[in-house]
Amino acid sequence: MRWAISDVPWVNRLLRGRWLQWGITVFTLAVFVVVILTGLFGTPAGNHNFGIVYVWLVWWALLKLVLVPFLGRSWCSVCPIPAPGDWLQRRTMITARPGGKLYTIATKLFRKVGSVGARPWPRLLRNIWPQNLSFLAVALFSALILTSPLATALILLGFILVSLLVSLFFERRAFCRYLCPIGGFVGVYSQIAPVAVRVKDPAVCASHTDKTCYIGSDAGYGCPYSNLLQKLETNTYCSMCGECLRTCNRDNIAFYVRGPGADLLNTRGRRLDEAFNGLMMLGAAFIYSVVLIGPDSWLKVTARAVGTPAWFVYAAALLAFDMLAVPGLFWLCVRLGQALAGKPKAVAGQVAARIRKGDSLFADYATALVPLGLAIWIAFTLSFTMTNLSYAWPALSDPFGWGWNLFGTADMAWTPYLSGMIPYLQVPVLLVGLILAVALALRTAHQHQQPSTAALPVSAFCALAVVGLLTLYMA
Amino acid sequence: MAVALALLAPLPAVGAPPQERHIAISARRFGFEPGTVRVNRGDTVVISLESVDVVHGLYLDGYRVSTKAEPGQPGEVRFVADRDGAFHFRCAVPCGNLHPFMIGKLVVGPNLTWLRAVAASLLATAGALVVFWRA
Numbered sequence: 001m002r003w004a005i006s007d008v009p010w011v012n013r014l015l016r017g018r019w020l021q022w023g024i025t026v027f028t029l030a031v032f033v034v035v036i037l038t039g040l041f042g043t044p045a046g047n048h049n050f051g052i053v054y055v056w057l058v059w060w061a062l063l064k065l066v067l068v069p070f071l072g073r074s075w076c077s078v079c080p081i082p083a084p085g086d087w088l089q090r091r092t093m094i095t096a097r098p099g100g101k102l103y104t105i106a107t108k109l110f111r112k113v114g115s116v117g118a119r120p121w122p123r124l125l126r127n128i129w130p131q132n133l134s135f136l137a138v139a140l141f142s143a144l145i146l147t148s149p150l151a152t153a154l155i156l157l158g159f160i161l162v163s164l165l166v167s168l169f170f171e172r173r174a175f176c177r178y179l180c181p182i183g184g185f186v187g188v189y190s191q192i193a194p195v196a197v198r199v200k201d202p203a204v205c206a207s208h209t210d211k212t213c214y215i216g217s218d219a220g221y222g223c224p225y226s227n228l229l230q231k232l233e234t235n236t237y238c239s240m241c242g243e244c245l246r247t248c249n250r251d252n253i254a255f256y257v258r259g260p261g262a263d264l265l266n267t268r269g270r271r272l273d274e275a276f277n278g279l280m281m282l283g284a285a286f287i288y289s290v291v292l293i294g295p296d297s298w299l300k301v302t303a304r305a306v307g308t309p310a311w312f313v314y315a316a317a318l319l320a321f322d323m324l325a326v327p328g329l330f331w332l333c334v335r336l337g338q339a340l341a342g343k344p345k346a347v348a349g350q351v352a353a354r355i356r357k358g359d360s361l362f363a364d365y366a367t368a369l370v371p372l373g374l375a376i377w378i379a380f381t382l383s384f385t386m387t388n389l390s391y392a393w394p395a396l397s398d399p400f401g402w403g404w405n406l407f408g409t410a411d412m413a414w415t416p417y418l419s420g421m422i423p424y425l426q427v428p429v430l431l432v433g434l435i436l437a438v439a440l441a442l443r444t445a446h447q448h449q450q451p452s453t454a455a456l457p458v459s460a461f462c463a464l465a466v467v468g469l470l471t472l473y474m475a
Numbered sequence: 476m477a478v479a480l481a482l483l484a485p486l487p488a489v490g491a492p493p494q495e496r497h498i499a500i501s502a503r504r505f506g507f508e509p510g511t512v513r514v515n516r517g518d519t520v521v522i523s524l525e526s527v528d529v530v531h532g533l534y535l536d537g538y539r540v541s542t543k544a545e546p547g548q549p550g551e552v553r554f555v556a557d558r559d560g561a562f563h564f565r566c567a568v569p570c571g572n573l574h575p576f577m578i579g580k581l582v583v584g585p586n587l588t589w590l591r592a593v594a595a596s597l598l599a600t601a602g603a604l605v606v607f608w609r610a
Contacts, residue, residue: 047569048569147576294578295511295580297505300506304573387575414567414569416534419537419539419563420538420539423560427592431596434603438600438604439603439607442603442604442607442608456604459604462600463596467597470593471593473561474560474588474592475589
């Protein structure tokens, strides 16, 4: 069941118009500039520096607790990092160019005479493996990045420079879709969101050969994420920027409000790179919970002492846990489930064999990790944002830590918000995530013609993850 | 229902008789020693906080009590541990880059809050399996 909210006239006008999205992007870009400046020139004390407080507390909490669960990947549509690249490619900041034409250096250097458009992203890299690797690379330095304003500024500057460079050579938002370490997990978890941009009637698309949603038109640009809307089934690669709403001249695309997690109902044909992202994020949540929230100070100091022998041991342990231990255990659970399922019977067996030939059971069962992983990240985010969020008030008035008092809040004392309530918020979130994960594990089994028993090991894996996290936080 | 029962059902308070517990905690950038402290419900807890490097604070989640210590000038906090569970205590005075993550843990036993949460998780798993199971 879904409701096309874009059919409401004023909502339609808002979504098709460019000013709202542009206005928010300019605001986030301005904040981004302040983050960079405070990181480079402000106090090195993280909790007094605007950059640290507003990126890793305010923005992170907003992203994990509000935007991803409720609005999917919408952050990406107003993210400041790809904005300069977009504007360069479009050679305009707000309005659309005739035909939605994009310009890159590659357009002039690499394309044959007479051809149009820019250089497409290499076929071999059209997946989120590079995003998985870039997330892991950032994760290795996370204790430093989270606590050092300079490191935060440099990494964000690195992101915007790489994004700009990529946009000079490759068409559309190749950085966001294929490289951004944040975009990978934001995309995977956005499948939970109760909103989506989808075609209204696939038959209309089938007869519409212009594909203006992909190519662009005078009304707007082709999908920045290279989606062909008639084939779009999940939110993973859709930022809901509204470009397709503008370019579809058949009025066949809508912004829907729908049941949460609707993208997860089809567990077949899932991708290994996305599955690995879910597993990697699960592992990372555990590592961060032990290192950052746990009581062992030597772990925190080691994780921050980048380049020391102890840090290399930490880095190796993180990579081994995230890339081998967690995926390995999950793989074992899937194999055990297959063994428990036994030999399929006659007709069902033929169907099951056909499905298994085309699908990766490992990747398909990993669908269960989407609600579970998001719940675990919400629990982790709650554990440190509520206690530290009050740093936002002084940092707003004194962003550089130079003694300013712009809004009269510079002297507001650190006050943990509802810190005693954190476990009581974490437990229900984790339980909901666990129930959805078990339901999806069973659904995966059923959609692969397996008996319910096949889902037991994956369900146990999910339960073990939740009990493990509860033990870390509450025991 | 079972999950709600596991989370909310009243249970008899059993455990060692209450006593006064004196606990010395040493604070240095960026951790507490010991990092985990265990007491029993009903105990009167007296925490003596000593700092070995810079000024540190101690704020206890859930009990909302705090103290501060400078090198050579320990701080003290006293309270009755009347709620079971695990409660983080954290440095309340900015002391460096890892200050927001300078965290310790007070576990008030018997830790029924954690046991209830674990029981609720297992029941939720079992419940979901029963509801969505297909023969």
